[in-house]
Amino acid sequence: MIRATYDRYDGKYGYRQIQLFVHQDHEVWMNHKKVQRLMQEMNLRAKIRRKFHHHWGWNYGDRVARNILNRNFETTAPKHKWVTDITQYRVEDCWLYLSAIKDLCGNKIVAYNMSLRNDKELVLETFTKAFEIEKDVTGLIVHSDQGTQYTSFDYHDMLPKVGAQISMSRRGNCYDNVSWRASSHI
Structure with a gap:
């Protein structure tokens, strides 16, 4: 039995x-x-699910940008303020990661990308798609959290090359990302 x-x-x-x-x-x-x-x-053992652990306290050094956006999520000009984040979805036995970029003018999704890995390549590919769609982004402010993907050297090299400024939320302050979370247009 x-x-x-x-x-x-x-x-x-x-x-x-x-x-x-x-x-x-x-x-x-x-x-x-x-x-x-x-x-x-009978050597019967339960299949144990891996637990997800948060790792706090990384030292990013100079790659943390100041909060230029400063909770000012309103804009009337397209390609002026973009916000980006990664979310995860459990699909059967694996996780899917969705990286998306939203233009705050009209809450339009500029680009998105999905991957089985939550790494900087996911973010860089998403921005590559966005820059193929939106050619001239000089003066653009790109706001994100302080995740490892957004503090990578490649991310900090890529955005200034196209004329964009990097803005990041303060550590542990979810209110700096309210515009992204509250949108029902995603």
């Missing part, structure tokens, strides 16, 4: 949950210690 229950749920659960499922499915009550011992004898 234990093996059948374990197989039925694709090995996702440990002995405590298997104990409850055996009782639910077969109407047999067993002590959780007995279920644990029998699962160990």
Whole structure:
């Protein structure tokens, strides 16, 4: 019964949950210690999901830009203020990362890109797409958080080459990114 229950749920659960499922499915009550011992004898183990850990306290040095935007998310001119961020989506057994750039004039998505990896290449490819669409971006302010992708040397080299200024939120201040989060146009 234990093996059948374990197989039925694709090995996702440990002995405590298997104990409850055996009782639910077969109407047999067993002590959780007995279920644990029998699962160990049959070498049945729960598939453990990896936990996501936040890493705080990186030292970025000079690659953190000052907050030029300073919560002024309004503009009437296109290609004047862009905001960018990365979000993640769980799809079955993997994570998909979406990098997007939004023009604050009209809340239009300028470019986006998806990847299985959350790295600087994702961001750089997104900006490459954006610069193919919007040719002249001289004087543009690009605002982001202080993620590792946005503090990379490649990011800080790319934007000034096209005439854009880099603006970053202050550390640990979600209100500096309110315009991105509050938009329902994404």
